[in-house]
Amino acid sequence: MNKTLYIIFLFVFLLLLQGLVLNNVLFLGYINPYLYIVFVFLYPLKENRFPFLILAFLLGLFVDAFSNSGGIHAFSTLFIAYIRPFFFRTIFKKTTSDYQLFNLRHESFDKVFNYTTSLTIIHHFILFNLINFSFYNFSNVLINTLFSSVFTLVLYFLGSFIFRRKLT
Template sequence: MNRTLYLIFLFVFLLLLQVLVLNNILFLGYINPYAYIIFIFIYPLKENRFSLLISAFLLGLSVDAFSNSGGVHTFATVFIAYIRLFFFKAIFKKSTSDYLLFNLRHEPFDKVFNYTVILTLIHHFILFSLTNFSFYNFSNVLINTLFSSVFTLLLYFLGSFIFRKKLA
C-alpha cells in the first residue's frame, strides 16, 4: 500500500509541476521541459503492464486537457510506456526474475543515462512531430526535440540527485 500511495503522489506531483510551472516555460523559443515523463521511468517493472499503460494514458490526457493540445501528450506518453520494457531488456540486460528487485537508483549511471535519454528523445520527437505535423518544419522538430530533451533530462538527473536517499 505504501508503494501505491507513493505512485499516486508522484503522479499528482509531476502533473501539477508540469501544468502549473513547466508549461509556462518557453526559453529561447525552443526549450520547454516535460518532466511528467519521469513517472514512466520510475514506475516499477514488477507492476502490471496494463496499469502502467492506463496510468500513462491518464497522465498524458491530463497534460493534454490542461495544455489544450489535442492528444499529442497522450500518444507520446503511452508510446514510451509501451516500448519501455523493450529498452529495459536491451540496456540493462536483466532477466524477468530480476524485475522484482529492479530499482533505477541502484543501476550504473551509464545505463540509466542511456535508458532515460532514449525514452526522452523518442517521447519528444513524437510530441513535436505531432504538434508541427509537417515536413516543412522538420528542422524545428529536431531543434525542439534536442533542446527540450536536454532540459528535461537535466531536471530528471538534478532531481534524482537531490532526492536520492543515502544508501547505508
C-alpha cells in the same frame, strides 16, 4: 511508503508540476521541459503492465488538458510506456524475472543515462512531430527535440541528485 501511495503521489506531483509550472517555462522561445515523463522511468517494473499503460495514458491526457493540445502528450507518453520493457531488456541486460529486484537507483549512471535519454528523445520526437504534423518544419522538430530533451534530462538528473535518499 506504501507503493500505491508512492505511485499516486508521483502521478499527482508530476502532473501538477508540469501543468502549473513547467508548461509556463519557455526558454529561448522554443525549449520547454516535459518532466512529467519521469513517471514512466520511475514506475515499478514489477507491477502489472496494463494499469501502468492506463496511468501513463491518463497522465498524458491530463497534461493535454492543461496544455490544450488535443491528445499528443497522451499518445507520446503511452508510446514510451509501451516500449519501456524493450529498453529495459536492451540497456540493463535483464529479463522479466529480474523485474522484482530492479531499482533504477541501484543501477550504474551510464545505463540510467542511456535508458532515460532514449525514452526522452523518442517521446519528444513523437511529441514535436505531432505538434508540427508536417515534414516542412522537420528541422524545427529536430531542434526542439534536441534542446527540450537536454533541458528535460538536466532537470531530471538534478532532481534525482538533490532528492536522492541514502541507500544504506
